[in-house]
Amino acid sequence: xxxxxxxxxxxxxxxxxxxxxxxxxxxxxxxxxxxxxxxxxxxxxxxxxxxxxxxxxxxxxxxxxxxxxxxxxxxxxxxxxxxxxxxxxxxxxxxxxxxxxxxxxxxxxxxxxxxxxxxxxxxxxxxxxxxxxxxxxxxxxxxxxxxxxxxxxxxxxxxxxxxxxxxxxxxxxxxxxxxxxxxxxxxxxxxxxxxxxxxxxxxxxxxxxxxxxxxxxxxxxxxxxxxxxxxxxxxxxxxxxxxxxxxxxxxxxxxxxxxxxxxxxxxxxxxxxxxxxxxxxxxxxxxxxxxxxxxxxxxxxxxxxxxxxxxxxxxxxxxxxxxxxxxxxxxxxxxxxxxxxxxxxxxxxxxxxxxxxxxxxxxxxxxxxxxxxxxxxxxxxxxxxxxxxxxxxxxxxxxxxxxxxxxxxxxxxxxxxxxxxxxxxxxxxxxxxxxxxxxxxxxxxxxxxxxxxxxxxxxxxxxxxxxxxxxxxxxxxxxxxxxxxxxxxxxxxxxxxxxxxxxxxxxxxxxxxxxxxxxxxxxxxxxxxxxxxxxxxxxxxxxxxxxxxxxxxxxxxxxxxxxxxxxxxxxxxxxxxxxxxxxxxxxxxxxxxxxxxxxxxxxxxxxxxxxxxxxxxxxxxxxxxxxxxxxxxxxxxxxxxxxxxxxxxxxxxx
Amino acid sequence: xxxxxxxxxxxxxxxxxxxxxxxxxxxxxxxxxxxxxxxxxxxxxxxxxxxxxxxxxxxxxxxxxxxxxxxxxxxxxxxxxxxxxxxxxxxxxxxxxxxxxxxxxxxxxxxxxxxxxxxxxxxxxxxxxxxxxxxxxxxxxxxxxxxxxxxxxxxxxxxxxxxxxxxxxxxxxxxxxxxxxxxxxxxxxxxxxxxxxxxxxxxxxxxxxxxxxxxxxxxxxxxxxxxxxxxxxxxxxxxxxxxxxxxxxxxxxxxxxxxxxxxxxxxxxxxxxxxxxxxxxxxxxxxxxxxxxxxxxxxxxxxxxxxxxxxxxxxxxxxxxxxxxxx
Numbered sequence: 001x002x003x004x005x006x007x008x009x010x011x012x013x014x015x016x017x018x019x020x021x022x023x024x025x026x027x028x029x030x031x032x033x034x035x036x037x038x039x040x041x042x043x044x045x046x047x048x049x050x051x052x053x054x055x056x057x058x059x060x061x062x063x064x065x066x067x068x069x070x071x072x073x074x075x076x077x078x079x080x081x082x083x084x085x086x087x088x089x090x091x092x093x094x095x096x097x098x099x100x101x102x103x104x105x106x107x108x109x110x111x112x113x114x115x116x117x118x119x120x121x122x123x124x125x126x127x128x129x130x131x132x133x134x135x136x137x138x139x140x141x142x143x144x145x146x147x148x149x150x151x152x153x154x155x156x157x158x159x160x161x162x163x164x165x166x167x168x169x170x171x172x173x174x175x176x177x178x179x180x181x182x183x184x185x186x187x188x189x190x191x192x193x194x195x196x197x198x199x200x201x202x203x204x205x206x207x208x209x210x211x212x213x214x215x216x217x218x219x220x221x222x223x224x225x226x227x228x229x230x231x232x233x234x235x236x237x238x239x240x241x242x243x244x245x246x247x248x249x250x251x252x253x254x255x256x257x258x259x260x261x262x263x264x265x266x267x268x269x270x271x272x273x274x275x276x277x278x279x280x281x282x283x284x285x286x287x288x289x290x291x292x293x294x295x296x297x298x299x300x301x302x303x304x305x306x307x308x309x310x311x312x313x314x315x316x317x318x319x320x321x322x323x324x325x326x327x328x329x330x331x332x333x334x335x336x337x338x339x340x341x342x343x344x345x346x347x348x349x350x351x352x353x354x355x356x357x358x359x360x361x362x363x364x365x366x367x368x369x370x371x372x373x374x375x376x377x378x379x380x381x382x383x384x385x386x387x388x389x390x391x392x393x394x395x396x397x398x399x400x401x402x403x404x405x406x407x408x409x410x411x412x413x414x415x416x417x418x419x420x421x422x423x424x425x426x427x428x429x430x431x432x433x434x435x436x437x438x439x440x441x442x443x444x445x446x447x448x449x450x451x452x453x454x455x456x457x458x459x460x461x462x463x464x465x466x467x468x469x470x471x472x473x474x475x476x477x478x479x480x481x482x483x484x485x486x487x488x489x490x491x492x493x494x495x496x497x498x499x500x501x502x503x504x505x506x507x508x509x510x511x512x513x514x515x516x517x518x519x520x521x522x523x524x525x526x527x528x529x530x531x532x533x534x535x536x537x538x539x540x541x542x543x544x545x546x547x548x549x550x551x552x553x554x555x556x557x558x559x560x561x562x563x564x565x566x567x568x569x570x571x572x573x574x575x576x577x578x579x580x581x582x583x584x585x586x587x588x589x590x591x592x593x594x595x596x597x598x599x600x601x602x603x604x605x606x607x608x609x610x611x612x613x614x615x616x617x618x619x620x621x622x623x624x625x626x627x628x629x630x631x632x633x634x635x636x637x638x639x640x641x642x643x644x645x646x647x648x649x650x651x652x653x654x
Numbered sequence: 655x656x657x658x659x660x661x662x663x664x665x666x667x668x669x670x671x672x673x674x675x676x677x678x679x680x681x682x683x684x685x686x687x688x689x690x691x692x693x694x695x696x697x698x699x700x701x702x703x704x705x706x707x708x709x710x711x712x713x714x715x716x717x718x719x720x721x722x723x724x725x726x727x728x729x730x731x732x733x734x735x736x737x738x739x740x741x742x743x744x745x746x747x748x749x750x751x752x753x754x755x756x757x758x759x760x761x762x763x764x765x766x767x768x769x770x771x772x773x774x775x776x777x778x779x780x781x782x783x784x785x786x787x788x789x790x791x792x793x794x795x796x797x798x799x800x801x802x803x804x805x806x807x808x809x810x811x812x813x814x815x816x817x818x819x820x821x822x823x824x825x826x827x828x829x830x831x832x833x834x835x836x837x838x839x840x841x842x843x844x845x846x847x848x849x850x851x852x853x854x855x856x857x858x859x860x861x862x863x864x865x866x867x868x869x870x871x872x873x874x875x876x877x878x879x880x881x882x883x884x885x886x887x888x889x890x891x892x893x894x895x896x897x898x899x900x901x902x903x904x905x906x907x908x909x910x911x912x913x914x915x916x917x918x919x920x921x922x923x924x925x926x927x928x929x930x931x932x933x934x935x936x937x938x939x940x941x942x943x944x945x946x947x948x949x950x951x952x953x954x955x956x957x958x959x960x961x962x963x964x965x966x967x968x969x970x971x972x973x974x975x976x977x978x979x980x981x
Binding site: 160254258268 | 815820822826846917921
């Protein structure tokens, strides 16, 4: 089931990737843009809310530090007052009497926060015979007990440091085994007496206090779930810490050394110098990223610090971010699916259309076009496509019919042409028994049925009738006109009529009932093969060339006749020349001289004359073929537009 | 205040005692190092842990040193057959007629030093003139006093306690320190090495080799094999400790825990590393256990000059090397 649902989806996706088509582009562009927008919004939101939280955390942290430090310092300050008062009292009190011991006792008795107290004298200061004298009252469970300190205390820190520094000091916290392993600190105040005008230190007043209350205060600090406070002494020794194993045992520096953490060492140095701050810090117990606030206790120079676990402070925003991120991803996937579906709905019909068009391109117009149910551009395209297909189909159908018709006409035309050509004499030499002359003719038809004509036939035994003509226009009408002309010539030409008369009659016949106003230029002559006499009549045709045996080439003189079929009752004059032995007459149509090359230049009479001169000694067939070759060279690259007709008559005589 | 703690820091008194042992296959012996089980004695504790003493035919009991147990007392009374002592202490005992013999000089260097803050403008010995200098008890004053004499210094001597707080609070300008101990405590109280000026006595011609293994002459005479076995196992223990510092650390920490002494791992590690520098100095080729005559006479002569002994004991009878490197 799952497969069935997912399969088309993946198929579309796969097609998208392979084809890199619209769908892929669309998907990539939209998704990239959307992702970018999302990242920008998400990132901005995250950074700003993070900053707000950090700022709040810092304020809270600094307040906490200030409050805790004040709370502890107030207690310590109040403890400081007691030995301070006692010390100033000692400056004037006559203590040699022994009441001093009771005094110490009452200090301990009246101040429950004080665990023990002594007044320790300098060597021989209390009694000239006693090296040391230090009456000590201390609490033991609920009782207050008394003892003299039984050793030379002069070199102990609680005594020596205030003495050497000449000011009251708090000792480093220490474990007191006697008091049940509680952490204590001693506040020591030197006292003086002026003797012989010299102020001299006489001893030290001390007050020992337990630091359990301080540990309790700090242990009660809970920040988020795992945040905590701790206190380090002036040497960096941990006085309180959730990990009891390091209390009084490790310093922040030894921990830093064990972790190889130089930053922590530097931070520790700042802390014991009495600085305060709010800094990022990695808790060494849990390795958690935290912010740490630290501030000094002004009385003792110890440092309070508290850790604010970043992750826990950030929990809400992290949770929110996770949701936003999940929503973003879900949205992304949703968008991806929508785009794939949309892109698929666009490209699927397009692909189908493309496939159909490929089939159409092979000629199959009956292919089924995809059905599109949407009302969009794709539908329009499909409709246009369908219309195109129908139109093409229609067109091809019509074209097929037209083509068939045309082919029929063309084949008929071809037949007509064949018939037309069949009229022309085409067997050479036509009169092999006649040695007095030779005649050769060639008609190179243009593509369409044309209107050139030539003919020669004997009127009697010695008179050869020769005609070369060119019907105006082209096509079937021209060819029919040509056939009529040839028929008329054949019909009218007799020995009995002068050739001018023949032509006039042909002209009259052609001019009557000539609705299409066609005409034909015609050179018509009768050649006496015995005498060489050539009588000719030129009806508007290109004048043939007379090529004398000596090589002289000249056109035959005009007879001022007009083309036939133009005007009725025209009288055609004729002329006569006599060919000598070896003379040649060259007849042609304008297809020769007006053959055009690519540059629209005509073959021209000059070029024709030059070529005739060159070829005149050759057999007739070679002359025509030589000229034909020359023309086709001249016209190479263009299509022949007009019939080319040439006829050569050479007279040999008897 | 530390009422319960009584300063027994190297307290010397003289008592004669018989130390007897029988020549059996597996013999009982006891040993006391100068102080609580810390890395300063890693080699012995490791040798014990690894069964090296047993391998050498000794069933050893180690009596932890400390404020309540003085090695010289136990050695004299015969309660311990073997003890570690400073060379100067050994010579003083011998000069006072107690027939102790050094059977192996483990440390080649003295780790005692003076240290000052550069902030007090003390960079050279001369800068100490007129300054307050913290000094420990008599055994620890021999070298500093010779040093002051040598450099013609007039200093204000202040008796120094076990802690370095007086120095940290600027109660003294110069403090006494053991390189392997207090110096590291200073570093772990936030002072950087470059903020401190150090005066190592061994760099000022006052090298007093410290911990060596001692026994009574009588014990050595009666049981030379036992002495040799003890020294060899101990040296093996030291060599093993230097080759396997992590294993050595584990044993040291275990023994500290057993003695209910809070242990700082990095501090013990530092101590072990310094032991290596002091026992097998990188720039010395003296085999472990050897006492060089020049070291002996330097210490003895300074003791005599300071009238701490009247006669210099004979070197040959004082040092009877059991380290297996010949005598």
